[in-house]
Every structure is written in C-alpha cells, then in structure tokens.
Amino acid sequence: MRILILGGTVFLGRALVDQALQRGHQLTLFNRGQSNPGLYPQVERLTGDRKVDLSALQGRRWEAVIDTCGYLPRVVAASALALAGSVEHYTFISTESVYASPLLPGLDESAPLGVLPDESVEEITGETYGPLKALCEQAVESALPGRTLVVRPGLIVGPHDLSDRFTYWPYRVALGGRVLAPGRPERGVQFIDVRDLASWIIRLVESRQTGIFNADGLPETISMGALLEVCKVASGSDARFIWASDEFLVEKEVGAWMELPLWIPETDPDAAGFFTIRVDKAQAAGLVYRPLLETVLDTLAWVRTRPADYAWRAGLSREREAQLLDLILTG
Numbered sequence: 001m002r003i004l005i006l007g008g009t010v011f012l013g014r015a016l017v018d019q020a021l022q023r024g025h026q027l028t029l030f031n032r033g034q035s036n037p038g039l040y041p042q043v044e045r046l047t048g049d050r051k052v053d054l055s056a057l058q059g060r061r062w063e064a065v066i067d068t069c070g071y072l073p074r075v076v077a078a079s080a081l082a083l084a085g086s087v088e089h090y091t092f093i094s095t096e097s098v099y100a101s102p103l104l105p106g107l108d109e110s111a112p113l114g115v116l117p118d119e120s121v122e123e124i125t126g127e128t129y130g131p132l133k134a135l136c137e138q139a140v141e142s143a144l145p146g147r148t149l150v151v152r153p154g155l156i157v158g159p160h161d162l163s164d165r166f167t168y169w170p171y172r173v174a175l176g177g178r179v180l181a182p183g184r185p186e187r188g189v190q191f192i193d194v195r196d197l198a199s200w201i202i203r204l205v206e207s208r209q210t211g212i213f214n215a216d217g218l219p220e221t222i223s224m225g226a227l228l229e230v231c232k233v234a235s236g237s238d239a240r241f242i243w244a245s246d247e248f249l250v251e252k253e254v255g256a257w258m259e260l261p262l263w264i265p266e267t268d269p270d271a272a273g274f275f276t277i278r279v280d281k282a283q284a285a286g287l288v289y290r291p292l293l294e295t296v297l298d299t300l301a302w303v304r305t306r307p308a309d310y311a312w313r314a315g316l317s318r319e320r321e322a323q324l325l326d327l328i329l330t331g
Contacts, residue, residue, distance in 0.1 A: 003062060003064045004087065005017060005028070005029050006069055007030075008043075010035045015194045017040055031045075031069070051072075061086050064088060064205045065090050067092045067140070070140075073135035073138075077143060087144075096154045099114065099273075100112040104273050105276050108278040109212045109281060152212065153215045154190055154191060154215070154277055162313065169262070170234060170296045171303050173237055180242055180328075182262070187223060188219065188223055188275045190277060192289070195290070196289050196290055213285060214281065216279050222292060234297045242325055246266055246267065248328065254316075259315070
C-alpha cells in the first residue's frame with residue numbers, strides 16, 4: 001500500500017513508520033526535514049512546510065495519508081483539500097483534548113466537543129489546543145467526506161516520548177530512595193503505548209476504516225500505585241514511595257500533570273472524567289495492549305540512552321522533591 005505520512009520522524013510518527021515498514025508498505029514522508037532528518041534513509045522524503053507550501057505533493061497519488069502534525073484548522077484544511085484528489089483515505093491524528101470541560105465520567109466519542117468563541121484564533125494554548133483540533137477534524141471530513149478516519153489518543157507513552165509525561169516515573173523510580181508519589185495509590189491512570197497505537201492505526205488504514213475513535217488504555221485497570229510498583233520491579237530499585245495527598249500538593253503549589261506527571265487533583269473540574277475515557281469502539285476495531293511491564297522496561301532502556309545533562313521537560317526536580325518529602329515526613 002502506498003502511504004503518505006505528514007510528519008513521520010517524531011514519536012508517534014516514527015512509530016507509524018516502523019509499523020508500516022514492518023508490514024511491507026511503500027512510504028513517503030512529507031515534513032520540513034528538521035526533526036531527526038537522518039531517520040529512514042530507505043524511505044522517500046519530500047521536504048516542505050505545510051503551512052506555506054504544498055507544491056511537493058502535486059502530481060502524486062497515494063492510497064492513504066496519515067496526518068500526524070495538524071494543529072491549525074486553516075493549515076489542515078489546505079492539506080486535506082490539496083490531497084482530496086490524490087488519496088483514497090485520510091487519517092487525522094487528533095486528541096482526547098477535543099472534549100468539552102468538565103469531562104464527564106466514562107465519556108465516549110459522542111461527548112460534547114470544546115468550542116472557540118472566535119474560530120479565527122490560531123494561538124495554541126492549553127485552552128485552545130483541543131477546540132482547534134476539533135475544528136481540524138471537521139476540516140478533514142469536509143474535504144474528504146466519508147473517506148476519513150479520526151483517531152483521538154489520550155496520553156501516548158513509550159520510547160522516544162519527548163514530553164517526559166510518563167518517562168519521568170520509570171526513570172525516577174529506577175534512581176531509588178524516597179520517591180514522592182501523588183494522590184491516592186488506588187486512583188486509576190490511563191495511557192497507551194505508542195507502538196500499540198501505531199500498529200492499530202496502520203491496520204485501520206489498511207482496511208480503510210472510517211469514523212472517529214478514542215484511543216487510550218483501558219479505563220479503571222491501572223492504578224498509580226500499580227504503575228509505580230511495576231516501575232520498581234522493572235528497575236530492581238530500592239524505591240520507597242511516600243504518598244502525598246492532593247490537599248498537600250495543592251497547598252504547596254505543585255504543578256499538576258507536567259511538574260508531577262499523571263497527577264491532577266481530584267477537585268479539578270475535569271478529574272472525574274480524566275482517566276475514564278471509554279475505548280470500547282477502538283477495542284471492537286482491534287485495539288490491543290502489550291503488558292505494562294514491557295512498556296516500562298522499554299521506556300527505561302531508551303531513557304538510559306539520553307545524555308546525562310538532558311533537560312527534562314516534565315517532572316519534579318530532585319531538589320524540589322526532596323523539599324516536599326521533608327515537609328511530609330516532618331509533618
């Protein structure tokens with residue numbers, strides 16, 4: 001199958017390339033050539049900035065396109081319209097952030113979407129990111145009606161994740177000693193291994209599946225405590241978990257999600273629905289999961305290849321963590 005990938009060299013994009021190549025597909029990557037330009041020398045590369053110039057795509061045909069890097073409706077609409085006569089099937093990678101706040105417990109693909117009061121806004125912020133993605137979904141369907149697949153992932157994890165929103169935990173637990181753990185040990189968390197997601201997407205593309213799908217881990221199956229214990233087993237460390245309540249973390253102004261990954265206070269308006277997204281539709285369409293231990297082991301192996309002076313994008317600094325732990329233990 002001839003597949004065009006918009007992006008293709010960062011995290012999910014590279015996982016999609018890996019899976020597609022394993023399954024024998026003929027790929028073309030279209031991107032700016034700025035991220036990991038040396039990857040996949042055997043794959044055709046077209047260089048261009050989709051925001052300003054799509055000429056490299058003219059006069060070509062593919063059976064399918066996977067859009068991994070669309071964030072602005074205007075830009076996505078231009079790409080979709082340019083490819084409408086050149087591809088049979090368009091996959092758009094969206095996000096679970098499209099759903100309107102507050103998130104309802106157990107929401108599925110029919111839940112209300114976030115909206116922008118001014119749809120001409122193009123500044124991407126925490127508030128606009130989801131609604132902009134929702135408009136991107138609409139732009140793709142408008143350009144290729146009945147030929148689109150929209151995938152709404154939750155937190156994607158695993159090797160090559162540059163966000164550090166999951167990677168922090170295998171790495172930190174492997175260091176051992178006292179580890180600040182957030183909230184309640186039994187509180188559920190939800191995420192999906194990038195390789196499981198990519199494998200499933202490629203199979204959907206092969207079958208020309210259309211429609212909208214949430215793509216996340218099974219809700220209510222992995223707790224924060226269980227995740228940390230798996231991280232401890234994977235690394236064989238002597239980590240000792242010191243649990244900090246939501247009230248303590250809020251009082252000490254610890255930043256949810258990025259400063260302390262996988263944590264948001266249960267008083268947050270979105271907390272009830274945050275880790276309970278339904279994925280029944282995706283499972284019915286063949287989404288399956290590898291063991292959590294495998295994800296943790298592979299993430300830990302990858303993170304150990306990074307330089308010692310790597311600047312982390314998420315997670316508590318060791319100094320900040322030590323200060324908080326001292327406050328907890330001294331009362």
